[in-house]
Amino acid sequence: MLLLSLVVILLQLGRGCCGLPFYNGFYYDHVMNDKGNGNGNGEVHFNGVKLVVETPEDAIFTYRGANITLPCHYRYEPKLETPRKIRIKWSKLREDNTKERDVLVAIGPKHRSFGEFRGRVHLRQQGEQEASLVISDLRLQDYGKYRCEVIDGLEDESGIVELELRGECPVSSPVQWSHGRYRLNFHEAKKACEDQDSVIASFEQLFKAWEEGLHWCNAGWLLDGTVQYPITLPRDPCGGKRVAPGIRSYGERHKNLHYFDVFCFSSAPKGKVYYLVHPEKLTLEEAKQACQDDGAEIAKVGQLYAAWKFFSLDRCDAGWLADGSIRYPIAFPRPNCGPPEPGVRSFGFPDKGKFGVYCYKLS
Incomplete structure (x- = not known):
């Protein structure tokens, strides 16, 4: 009986609305509310727009x-x-x-x-x-x-x-390499990217980087709270040897309790990244001071990646970055400068040693 009453009410509503124009979710009933324009002959013109x-x-x-x-x-x-x-x-x-x-x-x-x-x-x-x-x-x-x-x-x-x-989606997770793998919850991951002049990457940005050849066998946070990683050369430890290349996903994870690496996104920098020509090799603290003495600051990971990507920065000299890592950018691969593919080479996070330095100066 209740169902029958509901049907009857709906039918009555349907008859009441029948014949009225429907635009964008609104009924314009100028006839029923006497707001139509009449011509004096009992006719009403509809003004819905x-x-x-x-x-x-x-x-x-x-x-x-x-x-x-x-x-x-x-x-x-x-x-x-x-x-x-x-x-x-x-x-x-x-x-x-x-x-x-x-x-x-x-x-x-x-x-x-x-x-x-x-x-x-x-x-x-x-x-x-x-x-x-x-x-x-x-x-x-x-x-x-x-x-x-x-x-x-x-x-x-x-x-x-x-x-x-338009930007580059590098792996930019300083805590990952300096303190071990999978050490970041979601909030720490966002901050790690920001500290390197980057932002945490979206899935679309990671997918585009994968299409351009990014291969990384460590799972990392993305902006939507999921954890994924891009594979171009499948093998057993990297998503399975018999599985096609693509983006592997762990799905959405708890932002406070779960720990992974992170994928960051960086766009073209406002300033210039350059290798500082210096008469001596430097410790990390000496490198920071040397950049300051040159009217600049020590470059961040995101800035180095962006300079390599957008301005083809190419230097076969390893240098300090702000996160304590040692890297160098190669836009034009050649013998004695690392692998045959273009990219930013990394020597990790040395506790000691002296190297060159990459500086960043606002334009």
């Missing part, structure tokens, strides 16, 4: 430090004769699908920006129905998906813009 928000389907690519515009336009179908008061809201979608972060809210010429975007974002409204977002001095953390939402009091509609940074 549809709000459409347009954003690009393809991702927007840029570099760290750049200024970038995320396009967003809106229109009405049919076109309005009298403009409506519009509220525009931009937000950033989190990688782990938790609550969105507010970026900017605007009504007319007034706008307010939030958090790390404060002072770096504004609207570009060159056209009558434009709501594009301009981001200045782009940071590594700015990559991801953004929502452009247009609200006019009757409707709200939105579109998504994806922003990607």
Whole structure:
């Protein structure tokens, strides 16, 4: 009997709504609420309009430090004769699908920006129905998906813009090598990347690096809280000899209780990384001081990788980095400079010894 009553109610609701236009989740019932336009002859003209928000389907690519515009336009179908008061809201979608972060809210010429975007974002409204977002001095953390939402009091509609940074996704986990394998929980992993002028990588960034040949047989944290690793040459200790190349996954892990390495992402640096020509080899502390004396600072792992990737930094001299590791970048492989593939060579974390040093100086 209860089921029958429910069916009857639904049918009644269906008959009540029948014939009314449906746009974007809203019914416009100007007939039933006497807000339609009559012509004096008992006829009523329906005035429902549809709000459409347009954003690009393809991702927007840029570099760290750049200024970038995320396009967003809106229109009405049919076109309005009298403009409506519009509220525009931009937000950033989190990688782990938790609550969105507010970026900017605007009504007319007034706008307010939030958090790390404060002072770096504004609207570009060159056209009558434009709501594009301009981001200045782009940071590594700015990559991801953004929502452009247009609200006019009757409707709200939105579109998504994806922003990607061109960068390198190296393994950059200083704690891993200096204190052993699998020593980072998720929060420590994020900090380890930040300490090396990088951010923890997303799955998409790791996948792209794998497509470009990245092979790493240690599982590492990604931004979404999963633990994965890229394999291009399968073998028994690395995901199985009889399994195809790809990204191996341990799935989502507890961010406090589980410990792994980490994959970091770095984009083009703002400054210059260079090998300091010095008359003597140096200890780590001497290396830091030598860079300071040259008006620079000792380079970080992410900065060295980015310089190798974007500017083809090539030097067959091992040098200190800020994390206490010894590395050198090879863009053009040659005899006596390591393996035949381009890459950043590592000598690990020596307790003692004297080497050269790589410095970083802002442009």
